[in-house]
Amino acid sequence: MKYMLLIHQGDTPTPRDPEWEGLPEEEKQAVYADYKALNETPGVSPGLQLQPPETATVVRVESGSTLTTDGPFAEVKEAIGGYLLFEADDLDAAIELAARIPAARMGGAIEVRPIAEW
């Protein structure tokens, strides 16, 4: 099975937030180390980090013309901050990997979505 793990930021501070500076040094190091370990876990295809939702642009096509509007679409708390792909035996393995993502314990949440296979 292939899963996409969508990282919802919630209150998780990231290095671009002022709150990040308030974290103890060892916690910051732990976050970096955890992400590194995750990305090196067999089956994981590392994803990319996204800019915050206020940088988003929303595009729709109606009657053939392109409508462009300023985001954000989602509240920052609900916004997706990043993702990774994981090839695993079953959902239990994906849940265990999700629980290792630092955002899960720092006020965010991980959405585990199976990838459709045809």
Next chain:
Amino acid sequence: MVAILEQAFRDRWGYVLAALIGFLGDFDLAEEAAQEAFAIAAERWPRDGAPANPGAWLVATGRNRAIDRIRRNRTLAEKTRLLEVPEAAEDTVETTTFPDERLELIFTCCHPALAVDAQVALTLRTLGGLATAEIARAFLVPEATMAQRLVRAKRKIRAAGIPFRVPPGHLLPDRLTAVLAVVYLIFNEGYGGRGELAAEAIRLGRALAELMPDEPEVHGLLALMLLHDARREARRHDGDLVLLADQDRSLWDAGQIAAGREALDRGLALRGRGPYVLQAAIAGLHAVEPRDWPQIAALYGELARVTRSPVVELNRAVAVAEADGPEAGLRIVEGLDLDGYRYLHSTRGELLRRLGRTGEARAAYRRALELVHDDAERRLIERRLAELGAPS
């Protein structure tokens, strides 16, 4: 004969379905195959006699039918584990026994990635063999709603890759807690009136105790359900609630109480001190007259430490009031943050009444009355209020 067959089928449904899911790797396919096998049995057994090993016969027959079906439908075959399986000979039914995979099945049905109401419905459908219409009736929802709930749950199991297995050791304690919670939820749904659900929960509890004989909490839950259910007949009189102290003990099911004690002893012998073992131990003490209130209070204290539940503290207060007097019980009650809980107020009312603080007792009972939903409970509180007499 039909009734005997039905009972035999109900008893074996979970085992047969679990074995077929284990083999086929697909809930819907397994359910169809199981239904087909039972239909063939219903036709043949009355005519030819039941086979020596009915469970194995049903699994083998279901398996053969499923293989037939899959041969007719190659795309389906590609989605199942059957590609790796050697072809089964037509209509030869082996006498080998198949492994009991009901535990794998219940852990799949009670996986935390499924909503709790879906866990309950799936467990009743797959292990209990209840029809969708029966489950819908028991939970007071339209049959179409229940059918939809089951379809969605089975789809998620397949699409999200919820494993069909007994969880590995590091996941087992949490997952077992979830399984026991589902069984107890089914029991309580039945204990509130729909007796067939309570009986079903006890059947599930017995199966778990047989399948996981080393888990003390499994025996604790079974004991708890048996001890509570044994008093079902005595709990209501003409539709009114009868409190434990006033119950007619000749209505208690002595055999079931004995079975409950036996299960409790097994849980205790395994050094169980979890919430179900403790609750069963308390229920066991409640079944003995005169009641050992200090011991009951001590067990509630232990249970409150395990569960951190203020409702358990309230129960401890009642036991303490019996052991050490209403004043001591009231002191615990006054410290609880449970204002929206009707039993807090009815308990307070009772303790205040015993202390002769009638006006305060009356106010407490009135507050309980505001919060009550159940008619039988309402009448009980109204009786208590009437006994206090008119306000002076």
